[in-house]
Amino acid sequence: xxxxxxxxxxxxxxxxxxxxxxxxxxxxxxxxxxxxxxxxxxxxxxxxxxxxxxxxxxxxxxxxxxxxxxxxxxxxxxxxxxxxxxxxxxxxxxxxxxxxxxxxxxxxxxxxxxxxxxxxxxxxxxxxxxxxxxxxxxxxxxxxxxxxxxxxxxxxxxxxxxxxxxxxxxxxxxxxxxxxxxxxxxxxxxxxxxxxxxxxxxxxxxxxxxxxxxxxxxxxxxxxxxxxxxxxxxxxxxxxxxxxxxxxxxxxxxxxx
Amino acid sequence: xxxxxxxxxxxxxxxxxxxxxxxxxxxxxxxxxxxxxxxxxxxxxxxxxxxxxxxxxxxxxxxxxxxxxxxxxxxxxxxxxxxxxxxxxxxxxxxxxxxxxxxxxxxxxxxxxxxxxxxxxxxxxxxxxxxxxxxxxxxxxxxxxxxxxxxxxxxxxxxxxxxxxxxxxxxxxxxxxxxxxxxxxxxxxxxxxxxxxxxxxxxxxxxxxxxxxxxxxxxxxxxxxxxxxxxxxxxxxxxxxxxxxxxxxxxxxxxxxxxxxxx
Ligand SMILES: Nc1ncnc2c1ncn2[C@@H]1O[C@H](COP(=O)(O)OP(=O)(O)OP(=O)(O)O)[C@@H](O)[C@H]1O
Ligand SMILES: [Mg+2]
Numbered sequence: 001x002x003x004x005x006x007x008x009x010x011x012x013x014x015x016x017x018x019x020x021x022x023x024x025x026x027x028x029x030x031x032x033x034x035x036x037x038x039x040x041x042x043x044x045x046x047x048x049x050x051x052x053x054x055x056x057x058x059x060x061x062x063x064x065x066x067x068x069x070x071x072x073x074x075x076x077x078x079x080x081x082x083x084x085x086x087x088x089x090x091x092x093x094x095x096x097x098x099x100x101x102x103x104x105x106x107x108x109x110x111x112x113x114x115x116x117x118x119x120x121x122x123x124x125x126x127x128x129x130x131x132x133x134x135x136x137x138x139x140x141x142x143x144x145x146x147x148x149x150x151x152x153x154x155x156x157x158x159x160x161x162x163x164x165x166x167x168x169x170x171x172x173x174x175x176x177x178x179x180x181x182x183x184x185x186x187x188x189x190x191x192x193x194x195x196x197x198x199x200x201x202x203x204x205x206x207x208x209x210x211x212x213x214x215x216x217x218x219x220x221x222x223x224x225x226x227x228x229x230x231x232x233x234x235x236x237x238x239x240x241x242x243x244x245x246x247x248x249x250x251x252x253x254x255x256x257x
Numbered sequence: 258x259x260x261x262x263x264x265x266x267x268x269x270x271x272x273x274x275x276x277x278x279x280x281x282x283x284x285x286x287x288x289x290x291x292x293x294x295x296x297x298x299x300x301x302x303x304x305x306x307x308x309x310x311x312x313x314x315x316x317x318x319x320x321x322x323x324x325x326x327x328x329x330x331x332x333x334x335x336x337x338x339x340x341x342x343x344x345x346x347x348x349x350x351x352x353x354x355x356x357x358x359x360x361x362x363x364x365x366x367x368x369x370x371x372x373x374x375x376x377x378x379x380x381x382x383x384x385x386x387x388x389x390x391x392x393x394x395x396x397x398x399x400x401x402x403x404x405x406x407x408x409x410x411x412x413x414x415x416x417x418x419x420x421x422x423x424x425x426x427x428x429x430x431x432x433x434x435x436x437x438x439x440x441x442x443x444x445x446x447x448x449x450x451x452x453x454x455x456x457x458x459x460x461x462x463x464x465x466x467x468x469x470x471x472x473x474x475x476x477x478x479x480x481x482x483x484x485x486x487x488x489x490x491x492x493x494x495x496x497x498x499x500x501x502x503x504x505x506x507x508x509x510x511x512x513x514x515x516x517x518x519x520x
Contacts, residue, residue, distance in 0.1 A: 065423050067419055067422065067423060090422075090425045090426070090427055091425065093422065093423055093424065093425040094424070094425035096423070097423075098419075098420075098423035100416060100419070100420065102416050104414075104416040104417060104419065104420035105420075106417065106420070106421075106435055106439075107439065108438050108439050108442065117424075117426075117434060117435075118421075118424035118425060118426055121426060121430050121434065122424065122425040122426055122430070123425075163420075166424070167424070170424060170425065
């Protein structure tokens with residue numbers, strides 16, 4: 001089929017960085033939460049974001065898949081300007097997996113149902129194919145035997161792993177994690193981090209808001225420290241953690257480490 | 258001599274009980290039971306009502322209830338979604354609709370639909386004349402259910418919508434597959450209660466008039482009361498209503514208890 005060339009900026013480009021954020025501002029009413037953030041996440045990179053409560057970490061992450069509408073600035077996902085009104089946001093979102101602190105599994109569906117819903121309704125996969133993809137991802141997060149369970153019958157750690165598998169079932173190009181282990185009992189944190197470590201090793205592009213400094217140090221390619229709506233420090237995790245340059249980073253790290 | 262407090266309270270309770278029984282006895286004994294039985298409890302008249310009182314009247318009451326419930330559920334869902342819409346005119350329309358039909362007596366709405374609709378549109382709905390009245394009942398039911406459904410939708414945590422949207426599901430798909438199923442489950446007890454209220458409100462359809470085959474319980478009983486010059490059929494109708502409403506009310510109570518536990 002020969003047609004008009006696709007308008008530039010609407011189709012993803014393989015050579016573009018996974019995420020490129022330029023001078024992002026976000027206000028809730030009079031309250032400016034993001035005050036001009038610029039950062040780039042390369043394909044395959046694992047970027048961890050730390051910072052005090054209220055510094056805007058969640059807002060930044062949620063802006064990348066437009067759960068929050070930025071006040072101004074530019075966000076390019078694989079070269080596509082997602083704030084362009086021409087862009088189909090739902091399509092962009094299928095390429096960006098999102099994992100929430102509170103898991104947000106659909107309680108009225110089984111584990112398998114949770115994993116198949118969007119595959120069938122958004123990607124248009126048939127039931128057989130969707131279930132096969134779902135089972136592969138459940139096996140990957142170590143929950144192959146729980147496909148028939150309802151979320152309420154799973155532990156927090158299991159629920160979060162199901163949530164990760166649900167995102168993976170859409171075959172996303174990148175994953176966003178917003179404090180994925182903060183709602184978990186300490187003994188359940190390890191399993192979830194293990195799954196995330198595996199993902200990182202497989203080359204998944206990841207942006208992770210976390211308080212797990214060990215994970216950031218060992219798995220992260222970069223560490224970003226945010227404070228008061230700005231990126232204060234951005235560098236190699238081991239460097240930033242061992243040798244913070246900014247006084248605000250030093251103050252924060254001395255409190256949490 | 259001061260009585261002990263508990264003794265005094267016990268005596269007070271006994272006095273109240275004696276008074277209650279005395280009043281009841283006066284009422285029961287002073288009524289003319291023979292005359293009452295003659296007007297309201299005639300076996301021969303009662304027997305004549307079968308099987309029509311079941312196969313026509315009770316059946317129609319149940320059918321009208323189910324029709325207006327299902328219709329009300331559809332209208333109510335649409336109105337609830339409009340009321341929650343970000344589009345102003347939708348919201349205003351839904352608000353006006355809900356306020357209007359909750360503010361009017363249901364009897365008046367049914368009356369208006371039964372007589373104004375055929376004149377305004379020159380149409381005869383199926384089961385005329387009761388069909389137009391039934392539409393009025395659907396409209397009223399929709400207004401009440403809209404508020405219940407809206408509460409149910411709003412009770413679904415925002416994280417559910419966010420998770421669904423971030424999987425690429427559209428607002429419509431999110432509403433249909435994620436939010437509504439959960440919202441409706443939350444409101445099963447109040448919806449069942451709405452069903453009981455509707456069952457009783459089908460009695461208002463008498464105002465729309467009826468033919469022999471469209472009579473529901475109350476119309477049937479009223480007409481039979483006229484033809485037999487006797488109230489027995491009214492008592493029968495009352496008992497048939499209770500036969501359905503009391504178990505349903507129990508079901509509501511059970512569902513509410515179960516919901517409370519599962520929270
Ligand atoms: N929907 C909203 N409406 C109004 N204010 C909001 C909203 N969402 C977030 N905020 C405010 O924006 C600021 C930043 O919030 P955000 O959730 O991004 O911080 P955070 O760094 O993720 O904090 P935490 O570590 O507590 O999760 C906070 O002051 C918060 O109160
Ligand atoms: Mg946060």
